[in-house]
Every structure is written in C-alpha cells, then in structure tokens.
Amino acid sequence: MSQSEIRNMEEFAAVSGISRPTVSKYFHDPSSVRKTTRMRIEAALEKYDYRPNIYAINQNRKLTKNIGIVVPYLADPFFGEMVRMIEGRCIEAGYTPSLFSAHGDQAHENDILDSLRSMKPAGVLLAPLGRQSDKSAIETFCKHVPTVLFDSNIEGMGEAFVGSDNHSFVSQSVEYLSRTGETPCFFEMRTPANPNANKRRIAYLATMERLGLEPHVVKIDGTGWGFEEIGRKGGFQVLAEKSLPTNTVLCSNDRLAIGFLSACYESGVRVGRGPDCQLRVASHDDHPFSRFTCPSLTTAAHDYTAVSDNAVETLFRLIEGGGRLENRTESLFPARLIMRDSA
Amino acid sequence: MSQSEIRNMEEFAAVSGISRPTVSKYFHDPSSVRKTTRMRIEAALEKYDYRPNIYAINQNRKLTKNIGIVVPYLADPFFGEMVRMIEGRCIEAGYTPSLFSAHGDQAHENDILDSLRSMKPAGVLLAPLGRQSDKSAIETFCKHVPTVLFDSNIEGMGEAFVGSDNHSFVSQSVEYLSRTGETPCFFEMRTPANPNANKRRIAYLATMERLGLEPHVVKIDGTGWGFEEIGRKGGFQVLAEKSLPTNTVLCSNDRLAIGFLSACYESGVRVGRGPDCQLRVASHDDHPFSRFTCPSLTTAAHDYTAVSDNAVETLFRLIEGGGRLENRTESLFPARLIMRDSA
DNA sequence: ATCAAAATTTTACTCGCGTAAATTTTATTA
DNA sequence: TAATAAAATTTACGCGAGTAAAATTTTGAT
Numbered sequence: 249m250s251q252s253e254i255r256n257m258e259e260f261a262a263v264s265g266i267s268r269p270t271v272s273k274y275f276h277d278p279s280s281v282r283k284t285t286r287m288r289i290e291a292a293l294e295k296y297d298y299r300p301n302i303y304a305i306n307q308n309r310k311l312t313k314n315i316g317i318v319v320p321y322l323a324d325p326f327f328g329e330m331v332r333m334i335e336g337r338c339i340e341a342g343y344t345p346s347l348f349s350a351h352g353d354q355a356h357e358n359d360i361l362d363s364l365r366s367m368k369p370a371g372v373l374l375a376p377l378g379r380q381s382d383k384s385a386i387e388t389f390c391k392h393v394p395t396v397l398f399d400s401n402i403e404g405m406g407e408a409f410v411g412s413d414n415h416s417f418v419s420q421s422v423e424y425l426s427r428t429g430e431t432p433c434f435f436e437m438r439t440p441a442n443p444n445a446n447k448r449r450i451a452y453l454a455t456m457e458r459l460g461l462e463p464h465v466v467k468i469d470g471t472g473w474g475f476e477e478i479g480r481k482g483g484f485q486v487l488a489e490k491s492l493p494t495n496t497v498l499c500s501n502d503r504l505a506i507g508f509l510s511a512c513y514e515s516g517v518r519v520g521r522g523p524d525c526q527l528r529v530a531s532h533d534d535h536p537f538s539r540f541t542c543p544s545l546t547t548a549a550h551d552y553t554a555v556s557d558n559a560v561e562t563l564f565r566l567i568e569g570g571g572r573l574e575n576r577t578e579s580l581f582p583a584r585l586i587m588r589d590s591a
Numbered sequence: 592m593s594q595s596e597i598r599n600m601e602e603f604a605a606v607s608g609i610s611r612p613t614v615s616k617y618f619h620d621p622s623s624v625r626k627t628t629r630m631r632i633e634a635a636l637e638k639y640d641y642r643p644n645i646y647a648i649n650q651n652r653k654l655t656k657n658i659g660i661v662v663p664y665l666a667d668p669f670f671g672e673m674v675r676m677i678e679g680r681c682i683e684a685g686y687t688p689s690l691f692s693a694h695g696d697q698a699h700e701n702d703i704l705d706s707l708r709s710m711k712p713a714g715v716l717l718a719p720l721g722r723q724s725d726k727s728a729i730e731t732f733c734k735h736v737p738t739v740l741f742d743s744n745i746e747g748m749g750e751a752f753v754g755s756d757n758h759s760f761v762s763q764s765v766e767y768l769s770r771t772g773e774t775p776c777f778f779e780m781r782t783p784a785n786p787n788a789n790k791r792r793i794a795y796l797a798t799m800e801r802l803g804l805e806p807h808v809v810k811i812d813g814t815g816w817g818f819e820e821i822g823r824k825g826g827f828q829v830l831a832e833k834s835l836p837t838n839t840v841l842c843s844n845d846r847l848a849i850g851f852l853s854a855c856y857e858s859g860v861r862v863g864r865g866p867d868c869q870l871r872v873a874s875h876d877d878h879p880f881s882r883f884t885c886p887s888l889t890t891a892a893h894d895y896t897a898v899s900d901n902a903v904e905t906l907f908r909l910i911e912g913g914g915r916l917e918n919r920t921e922s923l924f925p926a927r928l929i930m931r932d933s934a
Numbered sequence: 935a936t937c938a939a940a941a942t943t944t945t946a947c948t949c950g951c952g953t954a955a956a957t958t959t960t961a962t963t964a
Numbered sequence: 965t966a967a968t969a970a971a972a973t974t975t976a977c978g979c980g981a982g983t984a985a986a987a988t989t990t991t992g993a994t
Contacts, residue, residue, distance in 0.1 A: 255980090256979085256980055256981075257980070257981065258980080258981090266942085266943090267942070267943045267944075268943095268981090269942085269943070269944085269982085269983080270941090270942060270943070272981075272982070272983085273942090276982095280941095281941080281942085282940090282941060282942080282990080282991090284990095285941085285942080299708075299709050300709075300980085300981075301650060301709070301979090301980055301981065302646075302709050302710065303645075303646040303647070303648075303649040303650040303711075303980085303981090304646070304650050304949095304979075304980035304981035304982085305646075305980085305981065305982080306646040306981095307644060307646040307647050307650060307949060307950065307951085307980085307981070307982085308948075308949050308950085308981075308982050308983085309982080321671075322665065322671040322674060322675065323668040323671030323672050323675065323879060324668070324671070325666040325667070325668055325671075328664075328665040328666030328667070328668075328671065328692075329666050331665060331692070332665065332666065332692070332694045335692075335694070339702075344706065346689055346690075347689075347690045347691070347692070348690070349671075349674070349675070349678075349690070351675045351678070359682075362642075363687065365642070366642050366643075366644070366645050367645065368646075476880070476882075476883045477882075480883065506880070506883050507883055509883075509885065510882075510883040510884070510885055510887065513885035513886065514885075514886070514887070514932070536666060537819070537849070537880060539819075539820075539853075540819045540823065540849050540850055540852075540853040541853070541885070542852065542853055542856035542857075542884070542885035543856065543857070544853065544857070589857070598950090599949080599950050599951080600950065600951065601950080601951090609973085610973060610974055610975090611950095611951085611974090612951095612952085612953075612973070612974065612975085613972075613973055613974080615951070615952065615953085616972085616973090619952095623972090624972070624973090625959095625960085625971080625972060625973095628972080628973090643950080643951075644949085644950055644951070646950085646951090647949075647950035647951040647952085647979095648950085648951065648952080649951095650950085650951070650952085650979060650980065650981080651951075651952050651953085651978080651979050651980085652952075
C-alpha cells in the first residue's frame, strides 16, 4: 500500500533502485529512459505514490510548463466555453493551464499580469479587457512573457492575435437581414468595453454602404460588463420613444440582444419574422444562451473550436520558437450565420 | 529606472543595504521590520523592480499561501459570480487564489485534486460535481488538504460545508405559489447531477405534505450539464403530451427553467400570472440570467454574498486551526423569494 | 564474442529562498 | 545613565530539485 514515507526524489530513487537523475529524467519524459527502468519506476510509483515537488522543479527553470489563461469576465459563459476548450488542448500537450479572470476590473487585470510574470509561464493566452485595459501594463507584460492575444485585439500587442472576423460576422448578418426584410439598424453601447464592438460598427457602416443602404446606429447608455441589463434598459428606452429607425435591430452582441429581447417581451413587442411580428432582432456571438431566448436568437456564430485551437497552436509555435515570432500575425475566423426565430 | 539586473534576493538585499533574511521577512510581512528598514527596502523596490521567486518561496513551506477554488462547471455564470466574490476575499486576506473547473467531467475533477495536492495549498474551497464526483478521490483529498465544501454537499466530506438551505428555497416558492394559485408540480431531471436537486425534491414533498396538498413530481430525461437544453426538450414533451398535472410548474433550478420557458414560448404557451396566461413557472437559484428570461423568472435567490463570505471565513478559521475543525459544520443560508413575472 | 552506441550512474555543483539560533541594535525602565 | 527587555538583524545551514561532465553499464548488431 501507499506508505507515503517518501519525502523527496532521493528517497524515491532509492526505493525504486534507480539513481535520482534518471528518475528526474523519467518525470520529464517517461519515454526518455529504458523500458525496464521505466517499469521499475512505475512499479515503485504504484507502491509509494510519490510526486515531485513542483516548486523545486520550477525554481531553476527559466520557463515552466505552465500556461496562463486570462479572460476579462468569467460570468460570461462565452469565456467559460472558450476556457474549457483551451484548457483541454493545453493539458493534452503536457502543459498546466492556470486560469484567471479580471472580472471586468483594470486593477485586477494588472494584478493578474503581475502574478503571472512571477509564475514564469511558458506562454500566456490573454483575452484583455479591451478599452479598459491598461495598455502600457499589457505592453510591458508582453515584452517579458510570450503572449498570444485572443478574442479581443489590441493593436500591436502580443506576438499574435487570434479571434473572429468581425467583418464576416456583420456582413453576413446585414446581408441576410436586408435581403429578407427591412434594412437593419445597429444597436450598441455608446462606449463599448470591447474593441470588437467598434470593429462591428465599422463593418456595419461599410456593409451598408456597399449595399447602397442608409445606415442607422442606435447608441445606448451604460458602462461596465452587465451587457444584458444595459441592453434591456436601452431597449425600454428606444421602444418607449419609438425612436427605432427601422423594424429590424441588429445588436452588436448577443448579451445586449438578450437584454433587448427581454425589454421587447415586457413591452409587448412581438419579435420574429412572422407576419404578426413587429420587430426582427439579430445579433452576433452565438452566446451559449442565445438558443434559449424568446424568441430564439438569430445570430452570427463564432467558430469556437477554430479560434481556441488556433490560439493554442499559435502559442505552441511561439513557445517552440523561443518566445518570438517573425512578425505579428492576426488570424481571424469567419462567422457562421445561425438562423433562428428572432429574425 | 528599473535596471532589472537583480536576479535574486541576495542581490536585491545588497542594493538596498539590508541583509537578505530581513528582506525575506519584509516580503512576508512588511510591518514586521523596522520603519526605517521598510523605507529603505521600498526605495530600492522602486528603483529595481525585483520580485521574489514564488517557487523558491514555496519550496520549503509546508503550506503555501495559495487557496484552491474548484467549481464543477464554469460555463454556468452562477459559478462565475461565486468565484468573483470568493477570489476577492482571498486576495484581501493576502492569499493567492487559483481557480479550476471540472467542466462537468469526473476525470478532470480528479486531475484537479491531484495537481492541487502538489500545490500544497493552505486550503481549498471545493464545489464538487456531486453525483458524478469520485467520492473516494474526494475523501482522500480532504484527508490531506484542509477543505471546505460549498454549493454542493457530500455527506461527511471536507471539514465543513457552506451552502444554501434547499428547504428554505422550496418552502418559500411552494408556499407562495400555492397561496396565489394552483398547486405547483415539481419539474426536475430524472437523474440530477447535483445533490441539491434531491434535497429540493424532498423539500417539495415535505412542504406539500405540510400544506396538505397533493404533490406531483415531473421527471424529465437527460444527462450532463446542459440543463437549459434538457429543460427545453422536457418542456416540449410535457407540453405536447399535455401531461402537466397543474398549471403551475416549479423547476428544480433556474437553468432548467430557462429551457422550459423557451419551450413554452415556442409552443405558444403564455407564461405568467395574468388572466391570459396558461402557465405559471417558478424556480430556484436567481441565476444571473433569470431576470432576462421571457417572462422574467420568479425564483428563490441564493444569498451569494453570505454563502461566499461564510465559505471563505470558514476556510480561514480552518487554516488558522491547523487544518482541522472540532466537528464538521454545515452552514445553510436561507433563500430570498424574488417575485418577477413568470409566477 | 566483440564492440560501438545508447543508456545510466556518479559526482559535484547551482538555484533562490526559509528559518532557527546567535548576535546586535533599539527601546524601556529604574 | 546604566541595566535590561524587546525587537531587529545576521549567521549558517537546509530544502528538493535541475544539470553538466565523466565514468560505467547495458544493449544490440555483427
């Protein structure tokens, strides 16, 4: 049975009849030792359940086998889903992911970057707060730690960016909406927290111009990361004012749309594409909850798998390349339009 | 400026004119060194931005200043919110939280416990998967690491449990519903992932008996952590079959209710307490999204703050008490009924 | 059986810090 | 002002590994 009297690798090497350096080698790569040796070590491992002290292991390593994952806001299930996929890939590849959320707060994001630096991670996957981020803090961080940005791009920072192609999102949704009904207006926060929001507005304007349509941007008030509540309040307001320029609303993101839909429902405004409907609503992200809104939300979906896989692969290439890439790449994945009932 | 030539505490001590052990003491508790010493260290800190190597720090510590936080499913914003509050408290108290999600998978939960053990954390706050958890793995873990369970209780494991009082949740919702309309039936998964679900069913049955009402439990099929989809499918089924025993549905939890409401909407069943409504729906948890459902969801709310604060405080007492408490306590916090539009 | 190549072991260092015990400095009291 | 207690600091050693170089053993092909 596991008599856990083993206090260190020296003792474990003794009971398994192998020298300590060889045991050390085994723990770094079991296939790097002879088969018979490996079997003896594994036999001893069964009897004594010893695990190397991770702190001693990492003390002298320039880089550890840790990978930092930083997201801006964990109460958003979008990031929960991304994290799940990313963590899986990292573990497969023999890395140890550690997860952090800035919880929408700049100071917290900075603290995370700080403690991440002292963790000497092999690399970091960072989805920054965006507009709220302390740019110089992130810049300094990226100079010291091999970093791939994802979801939210900050010009020039990190060795690469992997995310979704906002233009693809918006052009698909705008084309679909204008093809099948009235011209969409664009519904967004006045001061969006996230750079994707700005790109989406620009893409909306560009697409409308290309189609020869007149654009309308509806800007609503509100700050912070409570997008649903902001969308709801904004929804009540524009519905009460009857200030919507068209009967078709394209929300900047799903969380805003979720709030907007709840305002529609409570205001008795029927949403959908049926003849009895007053409004069509569509959005972007394919948020995990968007299929459960009432009506279910027509949206442009992130390619979750492609984004997370590519982000991880890019980071691995970066790590193998010694922390630097020739030039900063931006990989953008197109959206897939998901037609549901809201538009 | 920060000439980061400082490679270790020795060198930093030199440039600040203080001995290394004193510097070490400073980093553990700045107030433990003389004011003049502190000022000299802090002056040097400004010039040289040195940070102690956390691995070297923790190598010889029996216990580190780390606190592990483990949740079963991070794509559920309920846990996102809990984590946010818990992390805040830990940081305030000078600990370093590290966050893990089992992502609904037993093997992953076990791996987390494994790597957590080798992190030698001062303590762990564990919200286990529940029914899917490997009980013996958790039991073994708790023997070695001071652990407080939260959200989901497993009989006898950990030094304490902190969570919500399911009986309070259900008795309030049942009493409210039966006082203001038809008797509620209880809508739940046939094989719930979480022990809270069982407690809620039992509480439902007990409350109905106390009120002299006939209970009806509606069990729907489905496994895993995709509760919304399960509630939706189950909803379509019971609505199609017209098998609901009453016009009032009390869902075991909000995520199930979110799915159920979407099924009602698509089936053209009007939910709410108005005269034109066919169904009332209520639930438990006050999930962050429950205010945005259509109609907004009447629910029994967790006392998020009380649960997270108490869990953290209990863990701190446990840590200060050397990892053991006299007897295992279970702290249950009552619910607060939140009346919205769905019932 | 022979011998080169591969794997393992030995030896001997290093790393960055914690910490008990000894020593010095500072503060307090008489 | 001197004696003494208290606090701060220094000395000296240990921790649990990584790792490089040299010596030795094992392996596998001939």
